[in-house]
Amino acid sequence: MKETVLLLCALAFAAGCAKQDAGDTQANGENGYAVLTLEQAKKLYPSTINARDFGAIPNDGKDDAKALRDALEAAKKQGGGVRIALEKGNYDLMTFDRGAAIPVIGAKAVMFDGNGATLVHHKMYTNFQVSDSSDITVANITFDANEVPFAGAVVTAVGDGYFDCKVIPPHKVKDGAHPKGIISFDQKNDSMGGDSKYRIDNYQLATKLKIKKLSEDTMRVPLEKYARMPKVGDVVLVRYEVYGPGVINSHAAKNLRVYNVTINSHPGMGIHGSDTENILIDNLKVQSKTKDLFMSATADATHFNYCRGRIDILNSTFEKMGDDATNVHQMYWMLSEKLDPQTIKVKWGKERQGGFPAEYLPKVGDTISFGTKDNWLRMETFSKVSKVDVNAKDKFAVISLETPLPDFVANGMPMGNYSSNPVLNIKNCKVRGNRARGFLIKVAEANVENCSFERTTLPAILMENDANYWYEGCRTENVTIKNCSFKDCNFWGAGGKEGIAILDAAAFTKGMPNQGAVNVSTTIENCTFSGCGQDPISIKQTQKPVLKNNTIK
Numbered sequence: 001m002k003e004t005v006l007l008l009c010a011l012a013f014a015a016g017c018a019k020q021d022a023g024d025t026q027a028n029g030e031n032g033y034a035v036l037t038l039e040q041a042k043k044l045y046p047s048t049i050n051a052r053d054f055g056a057i058p059n060d061g062k063d064d065a066k067a068l069r070d071a072l073e074a075a076k077k078q079g080g081g082v083r084i085a086l087e088k089g090n091y092d093l094m095t096f097d098r099g100a101a102i103p104v105i106g107a108k109a110v111m112f113d114g115n116g117a118t119l120v121h122h123k124m125y126t127n128f129q130v131s132d133s134s135d136i137t138v139a140n141i142t143f144d145a146n147e148v149p150f151a152g153a154v155v156t157a158v159g160d161g162y163f164d165c166k167v168i169p170p171h172k173v174k175d176g177a178h179p180k181g182i183i184s185f186d187q188k189n190d191s192m193g194g195d196s197k198y199r200i201d202n203y204q205l206a207t208k209l210k211i212k213k214l215s216e217d218t219m220r221v222p223l224e225k226y227a228r229m230p231k232v233g234d235v236v237l238v239r240y241e242v243y244g245p246g247v248i249n250s251h252a253a254k255n256l257r258v259y260n261v262t263i264n265s266h267p268g269m270g271i272h273g274s275d276t277e278n279i280l281i282d283n284l285k286v287q288s289k290t291k292d293l294f295m296s297a298t299a300d301a302t303h304f305n306y307c308r309g310r311i312d313i314l315n316s317t318f319e320k321m322g323d324d325a326t327n328v329h330q331m332y333w334m335l336s337e338k339l340d341p342q343t344i345k346v347k348w349g350k351e352r353q354g355g356f357p358a359e360y361l362p363k364v365g366d367t368i369s370f371g372t373k374d375n376w377l378r379m380e381t382f383s384k385v386s387k388v389d390v391n392a393k394d395k396f397a398v399i400s401l402e403t404p405l406p407d408f409v410a411n412g413m414p415m416g417n418y419s420s421n422p423v424l425n426i427k428n429c430k431v432r433g434n435r436a437r438g439f440l441i442k443v444a445e446a447n448v449e450n451c452s453f454e455r456t457t458l459p460a461i462l463m464e465n466d467a468n469y470w471y472e473g474c475r476t477e478n479v480t481i482k483n484c485s486f487k488d489c490n491f492w493g494a495g496g497k498e499g500i501a502i503l504d505a506a507a508f509t510k511g512m513p514n515q516g517a518v519n520v521s522t523t524i525e526n527c528t529f530s531g532c533g534q535d536p537i538s539i540k541q542t543q544k545p546v547l548k549n550n551t552i553k
Helices: 002-015 040-042 066-079
Strands: 047-050 082-085 088-094 100-105 106-123 124-129 133-146 149-159 162-167 181-186 199-204 210-216 218-222 235-239 250-251 254-263 271-274 278-284 300-303 308-314 315-319 326-332 333-340 343-348 366-368 381-391 396-401 412-416 423-427 430-432 439-441 445-449 450-452 461-466 479-481 485-487 502-507 519-525 529-530 542-548
Touching: 002 250, 040 124, 040 133, 040 254, 047 066, 066 082, 066 088, 066 106, 100 106, 106 124, 124 133, 149 218, 250 254, 271 278, 333 412, 430 485, 439 445, 461 519, 502 519
Parallel strands: 047 082, 082 106, 088 106, 100 124, 106 133, 124 250, 133 254, 250 271, 254 278, 271 300, 278 308, 278 315, 300 326, 308 423, 315 430, 326 439, 423 445, 430 450, 439 461, 445 479, 450 485, 461 502, 479 519, 485 529, 519 542
Antiparallel strands: 149 162, 149 235, 162 218, 181 199, 181 235, 210 218, 333 343, 343 396, 366 381, 366 412, 381 396
16 A cells, blocks of 8 residues: 555656756656656656566576566556566576567556666567556666677678678677678777768668678678679678667557666667657667777667657767667658548558558547648648548558648648657767767757767758658757757768758658748757868758857867
8 A cells, every 4th residue: 555655646746747848857747747867767666576586587697588577567467666676787588579578568657677787688679668558667777689780890802792801809700691781980980981982881671692701700791783892991890680679669658768778789779669658768878888899789779750748868878870869750641632621541651661550640639730832841731630540451541630621732742740749858968970860850849958979970960851752750840959069970971061960951752842941940059060061050941040159160
């Protein structure tokens, strides 16, 4: 009874905070959620069970995943408010259930407290799959792979459709692996990308070609016909995996919190969230275990799609990932037929990838958005959803609306979901040495403050609407970037020019009306740019840009 009272008091505390703007890290009380410190969050979990009692023994070299799953089931039976405590040491994740070492499904108010533990995964699955759950916290844990899913090497020979290379310790040859990604690496600057004049950035994700081991430290790497060939003497990074499942995956969940987590090596993304309401990440470190390893996560450090509420990323470090530090967006559906002013048929915008992700369709009560007559990505036309009928076989959905759409809303227009549009707040973070961008911001409201960016191969911050290839949006309406530093960013020259550190962009399908700017307001103030050229800011797709007190060195 005492523990139940404590849990209710803690939840009442979380619900008692008033909602603030994107930059407020203290409060957001909508639907019982608050941005909490770790010590505050611990009050949500007044009961403790020990993982050892279920057979999770550190440093014994045996599978611990089953024991952690059993501990989770015990916590769920208590009805929530439970902290699962591990001891410091290494735990091996060798068995998996429903695609994850620990599937957190249908759980409420459970915390995994590693107390400095390291979880080592032995297969390419997610570690924590959080689904249909609320108030899940992961804290004080390091994640690592038993085998590093990449190798740094020096090219020693180039042949017809392949190159040979000598692997640089501590990387290892992996005979028979598929070379899914090859990128230049700059050892001097400890970063991806080589130089701007000649670089390798090959993706062959579906390749069936295999690496051949020539000796203990040399291997032959085959390339698809379209790939760019490196030169003898080039230093490259060969990825054996790229877009595997995240260390922590969250889907159809609410109030996910991550504190003091380190991701050293992982064959995929670090943290991935979809259809999740409220995500807090505080002191996440995505970085290689040692400097002589060329990479951390082989894909994005974090990635969020169709989320709601707010996303806070605080006090975190992102180094040497294979892709962005974060990408926050939704996916556009396309209006395939306007049946009447209040009934529309839609299809998946990114249909080139196949599939039909019905879970990403708007829900009843959501507000959908369309563009204007003269710009189909300037989302200023809204209506609330009253009904959704899904035809998965033929890959379309019929959506009924509460209010009629204007006559100019026509077939082929992108459709956004204004309700899947989380407030984004990023503070006190560092991004360095990765391939691609720092932050991709594709939400209406965002705040980026006191962050540093160094040697991102592409723009450090990109605000992009795309209805042509990725079909990711939506437009930004109120973005603030302040007190940030940018050094040697975008040396690959995205946006048509090297050094553009902050860029907005819009990609329209041929024939789409595209008059005027898409985004509304972006304020950039008190920022410093070094090694980014004389024009490090390009925000031509913003109606009301405000630039104040910025320094270009």
